[in-house]
Amino acid sequence: xxxxxxxxxxxxxxxxxxxxxxxxxxxxxxxxxxxxxxxxxxxxxxxxxxxxxxxxxxxxxxxxxxxxxxxxxxxxxxxxxxxxxxxxxxxxxxxxxxxxxxxxxxxxxxxxxxxxxxxxxxxxxxxxxxxxxxxxxxxxxxxxxxxxxxxxxxxxxxx
Amino acid sequence: xxxxxxxxxxxxxxxxxxxxxxxxxxxxxxxxxxxxxxxxxxxxxxxxxxxxxxxxxxxxxxxxxxxxxxxxxxxxxxxxxxxxxxxxxxxxxxxxxxxxxxxxx
Numbered sequence: 292x293x294x295x296x297x298x299x300x301x302x303x304x305x306x307x308x309x310x311x312x313x314x315x316x317x318x319x320x321x322x323x324x325x326x327x328x329x330x331x332x333x334x335x336x337x338x339x340x341x342x343x344x345x346x347x348x349x350x351x352x353x354x355x356x357x358x359x360x361x362x363x364x365x366x367x368x369x370x371x372x373x374x375x376x377x378x379x380x381x382x383x384x385x386x387x388x389x390x391x392x393x394x395x396x397x398x399x400x401x402x403x404x405x406x407x408x409x410x411x412x413x414x415x416x417x418x419x420x421x422x423x424x425x426x427x428x429x430x431x432x433x434x435x436x437x438x439x440x441x442x443x444x445x446x447x448x449x450x
Numbered sequence: 451x452x453x454x455x456x457x458x459x460x461x462x463x464x465x466x467x468x469x470x471x472x473x474x475x476x477x478x479x480x481x482x483x484x485x486x487x488x489x490x491x492x493x494x495x496x497x498x499x500x501x502x503x504x505x506x507x508x509x510x511x512x513x514x515x516x517x518x519x520x521x522x523x524x525x526x527x528x529x530x531x532x533x534x535x536x537x538x539x540x541x542x543x544x545x546x547x548x549x550x551x552x553x554x555x
Contacts, residue, residue: 301543304467308537312470314487377477
């Protein structure tokens with residue numbers, strides 16, 4: 292039978308291991324500059340759309356999409372938030388990039404809906420105003436979403 | 451996959467266990483991250499890394515990015531196997547103890 296110091300030592304070692312895992316889980320994140328860039332890009336795209344120039348709108352949308360695609364694959368998995376480490380894939384939900392992209396698509400629809408309402412009320416620069424509103428959601432909501440991802444990952448590894 | 455419990459004397463000391471536990475949850479980690487999170491000096495951490503590297507448990511990669519020296523450390527497959535076996539051994543010790551949690555009806 293095992294008891295006394297050996298058992299206590301084993302328990303302490305397992306607690307230590309758990310604490311270290313939680314330190315790595317705390318590093319799951321999408322860099323702050325990603326949310327900032329998406330927010331600024333969103334407002335810029337809204338302002339371009341308000342110019343009512345289809346070429347500028349199409350070009351801006353293409354540029355925004357290309358810029359997003361070039362950085363998204365590196366950061367959206369949430370495993371490289373700090374640059375000081377790469378979190379192991381099994382600690383982070385592999386659905387995170389799909390949730391973020393799904394959220395951005397939903398916010399694009401919200402931007403269009405809000406801009407339509409503003410247009411109906413004859414408000415000037417409706418897409419720009421709508422984009423500012425959505426950019427604030429992105430900049431505040433992005434980090435909040437990643438905090439929820441971290442909480443979920445912490446609960447998953449302890450259960 | 452079932453892991454065979456195997457108590458590893460090399461990993462078990464508290465500092466080394468902390469280092470390996472951090473590395474086990476990451477693909478790679480910067481030297482500075484481990485040093486700062488375990489509150490160790492550069493020399494103390496280097497010594498522990500040397501022991502683990504000698505045992506073949508970790509691999510150390512030194513690179514220079516934008517004139518800055520960077521040291522990245524990762525667990526090798528044999529290091530990961532040893533860590534998993536050690537965790538299984540610790541769990542076995544705890545589960546065999548008379549004070550282990552009993553199932554609740």
